[in-house]
Amino acid sequence: MTTRWHPDTCECVLEYDNIINDQVINPKVIKKCSAHTSHSNDKVFDIVSNENRRKNFTLWEAQQIDPAIKIDDYHWRFDNERVLHIDFKNPITPTRKISLQGRLNTRFGMNKTIVE
Numbered sequence: 378m379t380t381r382w383h384p385d386t387c388e389c390v391l392e393y394d395n396i397i398n399d400q401v402i403n404p405k406v407i408k409k410c411s412a413h414t415s416h417s418n419d420k421v422f423d424i425v426s427n428e429n430r431r432k433n434f435t436l437w438e439a440q441q442i443d444p445a446i447k448i449d450d451y452h453w454r455f456d457n458e459r460v461l462h463i464d465f466k467n468p469i470t471p472t473r474k475i476s477l478q479g480r481l482n483t484r485f486g487m488n489k490t491i492v493e
């Protein structure tokens with residue numbers, strides 16, 4: 378069965394038949410958004426998946442630092458360079474912010490996700 382995926386991180390539309398052991402079966406690009414139009418079709422699925430995972434894992438990392446953070450407290454946006462900028466409804470303490478930024482740099486690389 379084919380699943381159509383409208384990621385919440387961009388306007389691309391993607392399809393796949395299944396995901397088995399983290400392997401996407403028969404990925405297809407139905408529509409590329411303006412942020413991803415310059416990438417070839419065979420790369421877009423991975424790029425969009427990785428951005429979506431980065432957005433989700435960033436919340437998970439934040440919750441390791443401060444378990445009180447709820448999904449509704451989590452604000453995020455990607456800029457034109459596809460850097461993820463995040464903040465929280467109730468700002469986290471400066472110490473936690475430094476700690477979270479360090480974890481995100483380790484996981485995703487420098488300047489990929491910025492805690493505002």
Ligand SMILES: [Zn+2]
Binds near residue numbers: 388389409411412
């Ligand atoms: Zn896109």
